[in-house]
Amino acid sequence: MYTFSSKLKNLSLILMVLGALGIGVGFFTAPKNTKDVEAILAADSHGGHHVEGAHEAAPAHAAEAAPAEHAEEAHVTEAVKNSNAVAETHSDSVVKAEVPAAEVAKTAHGVEVKEHEAEAKGHEVAEQDEHEEHLEHVLHQLQNKPWAAFYVAALFFMLISLGVLAFYAIQQAAQAGWSPVLFRVMEAITSYLVPGAIIVYVILVLSGLHFNHLFIWMDESVVAEDKLLQSKSGYLNVPFFLIRAAIFMGGWILYRHFSRKNGLALDATNDLTYYKKNFKLSAGFLAFFLVSESMMSWDWIMSVDPHWFSTLFGWYVFASFIVSAVTVIALVTLYLKSRGYLEYVNNSHFHDLAKFMFGFSVFWTYLWFSQFMLIWYANIPEEVVYFKFRIEHYNLPFFGMVVMNFVFPILILINTDFKRVPWIISMAGIVILAGHYLDFHNMIYPATVGDQWFIGLSEISSIAFFAGLFIFVVFTALTKEPLLPKGNPLVEESKHFHY
Numbered sequence: 001m002y003t004f005s006s007k008l009k010n011l012s013l014i015l016m017v018l019g020a021l022g023i024g025v026g027f028f029t030a031p032k033n034t035k036d037v038e039a040i041l042a043a044d045s046h047g048g049h050h051v052e053g054a055h056e057a058a059p060a061h062a063a064e065a066a067p068a069e070h071a072e073e074a075h076v077t078e079a080v081k082n083s084n085a086v087a088e089t090h091s092d093s094v095v096k097a098e099v100p101a102a103e104v105a106k107t108a109h110g111v112e113v114k115e116h117e118a119e120a121k122g123h124e125v126a127e128q129d130e131h132e133e134h135l136e137h138v139l140h141q142l143q144n145k146p147w148a149a150f151y152v153a154a155l156f157f158m159l160i161s162l163g164v165l166a167f168y169a170i171q172q173a174a175q176a177g178w179s180p181v182l183f184r185v186m187e188a189i190t191s192y193l194v195p196g197a198i199i200v201y202v203i204l205v206l207s208g209l210h211f212n213h214l215f216i217w218m219d220e221s222v223v224a225e226d227k228l229l230q231s232k233s234g235y236l237n238v239p240f241f242l243i244r245a246a247i248f249m250g251g252w253i254l255y256r257h258f259s260r261k262n263g264l265a266l267d268a269t270n271d272l273t274y275y276k277k278n279f280k281l282s283a284g285f286l287a288f289f290l291v292s293e294s295m296m297s298w299d300w301i302m303s304v305d306p307h308w309f310s311t312l313f314g315w316y317v318f319a320s321f322i323v324s325a326v327t328v329i330a331l332v333t334l335y336l337k338s339r340g341y342l343e344y345v346n347n348s349h350f351h352d353l354a355k356f357m358f359g360f361s362v363f364w365t366y367l368w369f370s371q372f373m374l375i376w377y378a379n380i381p382e383e384v385v386y387f388k389f390r391i392e393h394y395n396l397p398f399f400g401m402v403v404m405n406f407v408f409p410i411l412i413l414i415n416t417d418f419k420r421v422p423w424i425i426s427m428a429g430i431v432i433l434a435g436h437y438l439d440f441h442n443m444i445y446p447a448t449v450g451d452q453w454f455i456g457l458s459e460i461s462s463i464a465f466f467a468g469l470f471i472f473v474v475f476t477a478l479t480k481e482p483l484l485p486k487g488n489p490l491v492e493e494s495k496h497f498h499y
Helices: 006-028 034-044 047-090 091-176 179-192 193-208 220-224 227-231 239-267 272-300 314-340 347-378 381-393 394-414 422-447 458-480 491-495
Strands: none
Touching: 006 091, 006 381, 006 458, 034 422, 091 179, 091 193, 091 239, 091 272, 091 314, 091 422, 179 239, 179 314, 179 458, 179 491, 193 220, 193 458, 220 227, 239 347, 272 314, 314 347, 314 422, 347 381, 347 394, 347 422, 381 394, 381 422, 422 491
């Protein structure tokens, strides 16, 4: 039986407390109105040149109107003088005729001056409205930042747990002989799925209640002016969105519950009926998972950019979190092995886990490049804008994650001997996890935060909080049952697995 060490438990609690405080500070310091945004922009532009420029624009237009007004007055004066000259030369009847003409000219020029003034004022009002609209837009982006940081971290850790559940189901359905000694580790990691899914669902509900602006299609005023969103409203509407999420999460949690229950019953009774039940249950779950995972990726990630879509996006998201899931299995197993547990786990098991880390990294890269290359080459405006914005405004995390998720794993894990070295697997695993967090960051942030992004307190605190919660839940679950599933008929093969 595993015992949760006090050091690791304290670490998880400290991460949760510090993370929660940082998250709270992130929400508290977010701007509350456009005046706060104006102050932030002024500070960012070294003395507020950008903001002051918007206010100085109106006096400039007024100054343009002033010389024109003086010119018109001079013209009117000249016209009056000419009228007087004519009056002295001609008869009284002619003078009487010329004076009204001068008055008409003066009136016409006066109207012209007023029209110019009105035009200047209208331009000033339009510019002011545009400025206010820009401030409102930036306000939503900055208010979204702590929400986006919290959402990305919550989703990332929950999907790691889901990925482990899918990997576990694959082992069960394939009746794999190498992996049963790792089943308790996998089951413990999947225990995070329950609290993780609840947190993500709460965020989705709060989005539907307009506590944030993560999903622009939830804003009725935006939909009312967007024909494309109106055409998608049969699918993208809050009630149906939340119902789908509940079905997906409920199905995943139910499979996790019954597969775990059957596994423990198999250990207690050695009745192979439970093994057969898990085989059938896992096969059925994988069919459900493939559909629900794709729809989940459309709903929770792709719909933050509701005008953009990719036909292989579901596979791309799956590749990102499945490699993260296998990496976490390897890291937890390495930790337990270093503490004297999992006596039957050997270098061949680590070699296989590292092979999956390597293989799924290549798979992710293939999908990333396929999606990027096809959209960039076609150069269709409504499609290429997705990558154009990310390359221009997220250049470092966009290309940085490619190095972390492909170049680094390939160079390190392509060597067969390195796949058996614990510290190399750990180093590669940490880089892979950081890289795929950036992947989810790049999927969510551009549509919700725009160019107002940076890795700051909200992001670091959210990662710390969910990392602490993840460690606490997973390692608490490991203490519940023996680490060896002795009832599994393939466990002896797994004990003596060598490659």
